[in-house]
Amino acid sequence: MNPVIDISELTKRYGGTTAVNGLTFTVHPGRVTGFLGPNGSGKSTTLRMILGLDRPTGGTVTVAGRPFRDRPRGLRHVGALLDAHDVHGGRSAEAHLWALARGNGIPRGRVGEVLREVGLADVARRRIGGFSLGMRQRLGIASALLGDPPVLLFDEPLNGLDPEGVKWVRDLFRRLAAEGRTVFVSSHLMSEMEHTADQLVVIGRGELLAAESLVDFSARGTRRHVAVTTPAATALRDLLTAEGATVHAEGERLTVTGLDAVRVSEIARLHALPVHELATRTASLEEAFMELTADRVQFSGGETR
Ligand SMILES: Nc1ncnc2c1ncn2[C@@H]1O[C@H](COP(=O)(O)OP(=O)(O)OP(=O)(O)O)[C@@H](O)[C@H]1O
Secondary structure: OOOOEEEEEEEEEEOOEEEEEEEEEEEOOOEEEEEEOOOOOOHHHHHHHHOOOOOOOEEEEEEOOEOHHHOOOHHHOEEEEOOOOOOOOOOEHHHHHHHHHHHOOOOOHHHHHHHHHOOOHHHOOOEHHHOOHHHHHHHHHHHHHOOOOOEEEEEOOOOOOOHHHHHHHHHHHHHHHHOOOEEEEEEOOHHHHHOOOOEEEEEEOOEEEEEEEHHHHHHHOOOEEEEEEOOOHHHHHHHHHHOOOEEEEEOOEEEEEOOOHHHHHHHHHHOOOOOOEEEEEEOOHHHHHHHHHHHHOOEEOOEEO
């Protein structure tokens, strides 16, 4: 059984709102795939449809060749962390996991194992109601791991985790992928995925914008500029513009596109203009992501478009 998630022409409408619109992509085992999109772009809706919790308006989604809904003892096939708050606060962590294990034909002894794995063994008998968001995220991850499934889905799992927690989650995801599992992780922040994912699926307003490796995605952001700091900003700006560059000036700082750093340096030296700093800068992954999704952001600057 190849634990692939296959999504084809998937669409979900809620009344007049189209949450997901004709999405087609595949998530493969053996790597961590990041599912990126601005707030409200349809990530959670897609994850819910993968799990059969929402019924598609159109299109199909299968896990290992079958709709997930058709699988009894689901936690053994797909483990998921959707909403860390969606747990009974009056129960202990242990009791919560026991109930899940019982409903999915998982041996009770597995509960202690996953609690140790996520670092919650010491608080196993404490009420979940008193847990911090980070502890709830760890408990959600424990639930996902309970059935030792080949496919794992995580919706915004880094929310509420401290830097040590973030590192732990990243290492865990890598290990799960290295074991040959399919690991699909959503986030609205490229900075979170940059050091977590090997593969990216990017959506905006429910539509697919990119499905490629992180390396290929990075190549989108290779637009370079040269940053210059000089007390002779006006003179250098005029010279560079005359050479065909586009120059943005802000006090002593120039941002130059259209000429490389060597040429900028030569021009400054030729005219004996002092330069305090000169560096080539590459647009970051975050900028590539923002550029790609710029016209697909539903809520920007507090205004609804
Ligand atoms: N049950 C629902 N009823 C009506 N509209 C919904 C429902 N669930 C989601 N939506 C709408 O569908 C769109 C996509 O929402 P979704 O929660 O899937 O996005 P998201 O990418 O997960 O966002 P976020 O990063 O904010 O969690 C939004 O416009 C949302 O308001």
